[in-house]
Amino acid sequence: QDYKTQKITVELNDVTLREALNTVALQTKTFWSVVSSNTILVAADTTSKRKEMENTVMKTFYLKNVSAPSELQEAATTLKSILDVNRIQLIPNQNALILRGTTDQMVLAQKLITDLDKPKPEVVIDIAILQVSRARLRTLGVSPPTSANVVMVPGTSTGNGGTGGSPNGSFTINSLRNLTANNFQVSIPGASLSYLMSDSDTKLIQNPEIRALDNEKATLKIGDRVPIATGSFGAAGGLGGVSALVNTQFQYLDVGVNIDITPRVHAEGEVTLKMTLEVSSVSGTQNIGGISQPVIGQRRIEHETRLRDGEVNLVGGILEDTESNSLSGYPWLTRIPILKYLFGQEAKDRRENEIIFAITPHIIRAQEVTDDNLRLVDLGRGSSVSVGHTDPRDGATSKGLMDQSAANKGQGRTQGQRTTAPNASPSRSVEAPKTPAQMPVPTATATPVRPATASLQQSNPAVPAAAPPANAPPPRPVVQADISPPPRASLQAENFAMRPQPHEEDIPPVHPASQAQSSPAAASADKTSVRAVKRPAAAPASTEQCPTGTHLVGTENGVINCSFD
Structure with missing residues (x-):
């Protein structure tokens, strides 16, 4: 309105x-x-x-x-x-x-x-953990005594001037005149000779596998859970000491091999791995507040790398080499070559520890991207969404009747060959096929439009028009828009045709070119000129059902006389 x-x-x-x-x-x-x-x-x-x-x-x-x-x-x-x-x-x-x-x-x-x-891409990650430990210990030399103990032993008095002492066995001043070697007792600790060497090798190999989804964190823990006491400490009676734990609680710490990996799959068979690798162990204990607490030794790597499918990456080799030398014995004498082993002892201790992580990703499900996913979609203009519909049936054309131009409708078809009609609109329910008497005839006020089809005589003048049956209604003309030649633009007639109106008089057909020559005023008109054109009688409507089930089937030069969807 x-x-x-x-x-x-x-x-x-x-x-x-x-x-x-x-x-x-x-x-x-x-x-x-x-x-x-x-x-x-x-x-x-x-x-x-x-x-x-x-x-x-x-x-x-x-x-x-x-x-x-x-x-x-x-x-x-x-x-x-x-x-x-x-x-x-x-x-x-x-x-x-x-x-x-x-x-x-x-x-x-x-x-x-x-x-x-x-489905999300999926990756299997091979992790090889190699831990090699070697300890070498050598001890060589004499451990000499470093102290002596001298004790005075009281003697007994004799008449001939021998060693004397008090009857109760204690020394007196007078007895000091008679001291001899028998009154002294010297004790010297024994010396020990050491000739010891030890060499030990330890190799630990672990090869776990982790299967993870794209951008999902995967966790692997191999080892023990060690309890650790937690709580609050307080002073013991103001003496500066530490009392036992108050409200003692325990939490567990994962000790061993801990691995956290988050993969990200890319195109062309590449994977980005964001990982945290940790190897820990209990290296000792420490007394805190009267409670023995474990001391955790830890080796940790946080790493992010991008690898190809099947590529091996050495994340990190952690090498720990500890060497200690100790020398004990008499001063200066232990500096004499060769003789130093008679007056002292030398000990050497060397420990080597190495850890290597080897990471190998394997893509078992890659990202699925097809040509349909990459295809552009025309959504029309403005904020509204307008998508062209296609016929999903086998052998159907990629365009509906509304998307086919009148110029290429007759190409590639012989007389009597049927083209494929479009599907019914998904927004409407499918109706039963109608007979010719039931087909609605649009009024002059409506604007019914359907793809125009070339008449039989125009497409093939050698073929006569099919004769209508005895009970067929008289042929009806079709109002067809005409086009004026340049320079004035107008709507072309080949693309549009209105449905025939009943009981109209036959009007001789007018060709657009001849009309332009006979009516020069049409070129200067401000609106589209409309002329009635007589169309040859169409073949009788077939009783065969339309493929879409919603339109009347009639053949005109092998074209289904169906309106657009």
């Missing part, structure tokens, strides 16, 4: 019906919508009008490769931002999305879900 008609002049060459309607709608700032098989509705292109007049459908999409509700929410967010769809409902327990919108939005939503709902 609020739409105002206007006159425009356009020139279209070798375009489809859909392209022609879109061009006219773009020039007039309108949009068109299919109402029925032979009727379209045109309105002003506004947001309110589109919401009011566009047909909406509902569809449920089931995602096959969703493993967490967050992934389902991410897919819903993507559809909302791309399609501008507000009516969307998530069903997490079934991994489903329910959408309501236009048919074009549903088609694009199906493509997006097909592109995104793919």
